[in-house]
Amino acid sequence: MNKGLIGCLGIGAIILFVVLVGGCAVAGSYNRLVGLQQKVDQSWAQVQNVYQRRADLIPNLVNTVQGAANFEKSTLTEVTNARASVGRVQIDPNHAPTDAAKLQEFQQAQGQLSNALSRLLVVSERYPELRATQNFQNLQAQLEGTENRISVERGNFNSAVQEYNVAVRTFPTNLFAGMFGFQPRPFFEAQAGAEKPPTVNFNFGSPAPAATAAPTP
Amino acid sequence: MEITLKLTQLDPSVRARLAVLLRMTKTRTRLCLGILALFASAFVAQAAETIPPKPDRYFNDYAGVVSSGAAQRFNEQLAQFERETSDQVLVVVYHTMQSDSSIDDYTRRVAQAWGVGQKNQRNGVVLFVFVDDRKMFIQVGYGLEGALPDFTAFDITERHIKPLFRNQDYEGGIATGIDLICKAIRGEYKGSGKTTRESGSSQNNPAGLLVFFFVLVIILLAMRASRRFGGYRYTGGGGPFVSGNWGSGGGWSSSSSGGGFSGFSGGGGSFGGGGAGSSW
Numbered sequence: 001m002n003k004g005l006i007g008c009l010g011i012g013a014i015i016l017f018v019v020l021v022g023g024c025a026v027a028g029s030y031n032r033l034v035g036l037q038q039k040v041d042q043s044w045a046q047v048q049n050v051y052q053r054r055a056d057l058i059p060n061l062v063n064t065v066q067g068a069a070n071f072e073k074s075t076l077t078e079v080t081n082a083r084a085s086v087g088r089v090q091i092d093p094n095h096a097p098t099d100a101a102k103l104q105e106f107q108q109a110q111g112q113l114s115n116a117l118s119r120l121l122v123v124s125e126r127y128p129e130l131r132a133t134q135n136f137q138n139l140q141a142q143l144e145g146t147e148n149r150i151s152v153e154r155g156n157f158n159s160a161v162q163e164y165n166v167a168v169r170t171f172p173t174n175l176f177a178g179m180f181g182f183q184p185r186p187f188f189e190a191q192a193g194a195e196k197p198p199t200v201n202f203n204f205g206s207p208a209p210a211a212t213a214a215p216t217p
Numbered sequence: 218m219e220i221t222l223k224l225t226q227l228d229p230s231v232r233a234r235l236a237v238l239l240r241m242t243k244t245r246t247r248l249c250l251g252i253l254a255l256f257a258s259a260f261v262a263q264a265a266e267t268i269p270p271k272p273d274r275y276f277n278d279y280a281g282v283v284s285s286g287a288a289q290r291f292n293e294q295l296a297q298f299e300r301e302t303s304d305q306v307l308v309v310v311y312h313t314m315q316s317d318s319s320i321d322d323y324t325r326r327v328a329q330a331w332g333v334g335q336k337n338q339r340n341g342v343v344l345f346v347f348v349d350d351r352k353m354f355i356q357v358g359y360g361l362e363g364a365l366p367d368f369t370a371f372d373i374t375e376r377h378i379k380p381l382f383r384n385q386d387y388e389g390g391i392a393t394g395i396d397l398i399c400k401a402i403r404g405e406y407k408g409s410g411k412t413t414r415e416s417g418s419s420q421n422n423p424a425g426l427l428v429f430f431f432v433l434v435i436i437l438l439a440m441r442a443s444r445r446f447g448g449y450r451y452t453g454g455g456g457p458f459v460s461g462n463w464g465s466g467g468g469w470s471s472s473s474s475g476g477g478f479s480g481f482s483g484g485g486g487s488f489g490g491g492g493a494g495s496s497w
Contacts, residue, residue: 137375138368141493145367148321148490 029173033182036164040185043157044096050149051086051110057146058083058113061139065120068130075116075123082113096161100186107188117143154188161187266316266323269309271331275299275481278310280348282387289478291395296412296479298399303408304340304361305333305484306398308391313349320345324354325488334358334486335413340406341486344394345494348387353378354494355398362491364402371493373397382497414482 062080065071086109097103121140130136165184168177177183275295278288295306316323324345334341339360346353355370377397381390409416 138371141371142367144321145491145493148325148492150490151322152325152488152490 026176029176030180033164033167033173033177033180036160036167037182040096040157040160040164041094043153043160045094047150047153047157048091048093050146050153054113054143054146054150055083055086057139057142058117061120061143064133064135064139065124065130068127071127071130072123075120079113079116079120082109082116085109086113096157096185098183098185103186103188114147158187161185266318268327268330269311269315271483272307272309273480274478275306276308280310280312280346282310282348283391284388287388287392291391292478294395294399296481298403299408299412300410300415301408302340302403303335303338303406304342304402305335305413305481305486306395306402307331307333307341307343307481308346308395309343310346310348310387310391312347314347314352320347320352320354320494321490321492324356324494325490325492328356328358328488332483332485333488334360334484335406336485338406339486339488340402341484341488342398342402344391344398346387346391350496351382352494352496353382355394355492356488357491358486359489359491360486361402361405362489364405365398365492367491367493369401370491371495373401374493374495379495379497412479412482413484414480 058079062076065076089106089109091097091102091106097106121143124130124136165187167173168182168184274292276288276291283291291308295308299305314320314323324343327345328341328343331343332341333343339358341356341358342361342365343356344353345356353374355365355374357365357370373394378390378394381387381393
C-alpha cells in the first residue's frame with residue numbers, strides 16, 4: 001500500500017476525531033447554557049407571580065382601611081399611586097430582563113410600593129379600632145406572607161442568575177457564548193438606602209378619632 | 218455584619234496582647250497561636266445561627282412541655298395523616314430560636330433544610346413553637362399554599378392556639394393546632410397508605426442502580442475478554458449473588474415500628490415563604 005496515502009488518511013482521521021470531540025463539547029456547553037437560561041426565565045416568572053400577588057392585595061387593603069373613620073388620606077393615595085406606577089412599568093413576565101436599567105426601573109417602582117405599604121401599616125398603629133378588626137389583621141398577615149414570598153423568590157432568582165452568569169463567563173464557554181447570544185444577566189441588588197427605615201410624617205392637622213377602645217385582654 | 222463588629226470590638230486589646238506575645242515567641246509558637254485564634258474566631262462566628270438537626274419523628278418536644286402520652290398520640294396522629302394524604306406535617310417545640318434573623322425567614326430555611334413534604338407535591342407543613350421566646354410560626358410548603366393560605370394559618374395561631382398558650386395549656390394548644398391544620402389541608406393530595414420511611418423509597422436508588430448495571434456490564438465484558446485470551450470457562454454465577462444483595466439493600470432503609478413509634482423521613486419538599494405566625 002502507498003505509505004503516503006495511509007499517512008494522509010491517518011492525519012485526516014485524527015483531525016476528524018478532534019473536530020467531532022470539539023463539536024460534542026461545544027454542543028454540550030450550549031445545551032447547558034440553554035438549560036440555565038430557562039431556569040433564569042422560570043425564576044423570573046415566579047418573581048413576577050409574587051409581586052402580582054401583592055399588587056392584587058392592595059385594592060382590598062385600601063377598601064378596608066378607607067372604612068375606618070378619618071384615616072390619613074395622604075397615605076392611602078400614596079399607596080394607590082405607587083400601585084398604579086408599578087402597573088405602568090413595561091416588563092416581560094416570561095423572560096428575565098437582559099437590560100440592567102430595565103430591572104432597576106422595575107425594582108424602583110416595586111420599592112416605592114413597599115415603602116408606601118410600610119408607611120400605611122405604621123400609620124394604622126394610631127387607629128386601634130381598625131387594627132382590632134379581623135379583616136385588617138387577616139390582610140396584614142397576607143401582606144407579611146407576600147413580603148416573605150417576594151424575598152424568597154428574589155433570592156432564588158439571584159442564585160439562578162449567578163449560576164448562569166458564572167457559566168457564561170468561565171473559560172472556555174465564554175469563547176462562543178457571545179456568538180450564540182448568551183449575555184450575562186442583571187440581578188436584584190440591594191437598593192441604596194435600604195438600611196434606613198422609611199420616614200413617616202404624621203399629619204397633625206387632623207386629629208385622630210378619640211380612642212375609647214377597651215384594653216385587649 | 219454583626220459578626221465582624223464583634224471581632225473588631227475584641228481586636229484592640231487582644232491585638233496589643235498578641236503583639237507583645239509574638240515579639241517574645243518563636244515562629245512555631247506563633248503558628249500555634251495563629252491556629253488557635255482562627256479556631257476561636259470560627260467559634261464566635263458560628264454562634265450567630267444554627268439550623269437544628271432533622272427530627273426523627275413527626276411530633277418533637279425539645280422543651281418538655283407536653284406529656285409523653287400526648288406526644289405519642291400526636292406522633293401517631295401525624296404519621297397516620299401522612300399515610301392517608303401523603304402530606305408531611307411536623308410539630309417542633311424548642312426553648313428558643315437559635316438565630317438573629319426573623320422567625321419567618323429562619324423557620325423557612327429550617328423547613329427547607331429538612332425537606333418536609335414530598336418532592337413533587339411539596340406538601341409539607343411545619344408548626345414551630347419557641348416556648349421561651351413566646352413565638353410560633355406555621356411554615357407552609359409550595360403545594361399547600363392554596364389549602365392553607367396565610368390568613369388561615371394566622372387564624373389558627375392567633376385565634377385558636379394563642380389563647381390556650383396564654384394559659385400555659387401547651388398540650389391543648391398543640392392539639393388544636395394539629396387538628397385545624399389537618400382539617401384545612403385534607404383532601405388536597407392522596408396518600409399511598411404508607412409514610413415515606415415505611416415505603417423505604419430513597420431518591421438515590423435509581424442513580425445507584427444505574428451505576429451498578431454499568432459496573433456489571435464492564436465486569437461481564439472484561440470476563441468475556443479474559444476468557445478469550447485465558448481460555449478457561451467462567452459461569453455467570455456472580456450475577457445472581459450480586460443482584461440478590463442489592464434487593465435486600467433496598468429494604469434496609471425502612472424501619473417503621475422499630476422503637477414503638479412511627480418515624481419521619483423527609484420527602485424533599487420545598488418552601489416558598491408561605492405561612493404565618495403569632496407571639497403570645
